[in-house]
Amino acid sequence: MTRLMASVASARDVEAFEALFRHYGPRVRAFMLRQTRDISLAEELMQETMMTVWNKADLFYPERGTVDAWVFTVARNLRTSAFRKMKRPVFDPTDPAFVPDEPLEPGEQLERTDDAERLRLAMKDLPPEQLEVLKYAFFDDISHRKLAAKLGLPVGTIKSRIRMAFGKLRKALEDAE
The missing domain is CATH 1.10.1740.10 (RNA polymerase sigma factor, region 2, helix turn helix motif)
Structure with a gap:
């Protein structure tokens, strides 16, 4: 052979x-x-x-x-x-992951826009140190431990600032309604 x-x-x-x-x-x-x-x-x-x-x-x-x-x-x-x-999966255009969400009703869209604007205004009134930890934790998706290391603060301080910021935001949003 x-x-x-x-x-x-x-x-x-x-x-x-x-x-x-x-x-x-x-x-x-x-x-x-x-x-x-x-x-x-x-x-x-x-x-x-x-x-x-x-x-x-x-x-x-x-x-x-x-x-x-x-x-x-x-x-x-x-x-x-x-x-x-x-064994490759067959593309299914009706799969919910590929179907866009239904457009919001105009009233719902307006309500969401108003909510977002109230939240932006309420965030402007936060002390800078609370606003900073909120932005890092939620917008940049940084864990509390990494955030503490980055800012040179104890993890408990980071959690306290976030908790206080949430309290102030909740109160400001309730007052705005």
Whole structure:
């Protein structure tokens, strides 16, 4: 078999490839059938394997292993690639993750805009140290521990400032209603 593979690799010998095909074709098809349990897929993968053997015969090195091992490694890799392609999820345009939210009613939109504006105004009235920890913690998504390290403060102080800021914001928003 090594001599046949060398002929295919060096001279693109069609007769040598036919001999390889007659020898390995049925064995690869049987291997694929055991793996896939689908006759048409097994046949297709066998054909693809043998075409790869023809096209890449020059990549076979007898000092690295046998022709059997090389051919079945090619077959196994093609089968793995085929399974990966088959297991890709099918795009579903009706999936809720891809469907945009319904537009808000004009009254709802106005209410949300008003709420956001009241919150912005209330945040302007916070002491700078409380506003700073709120921005870092909620807008920059920095944990309390990292924020404490960044500002050189104890974690308890960070939590207290956030709690006091929430209290002041809650009161300001309740008063604004």
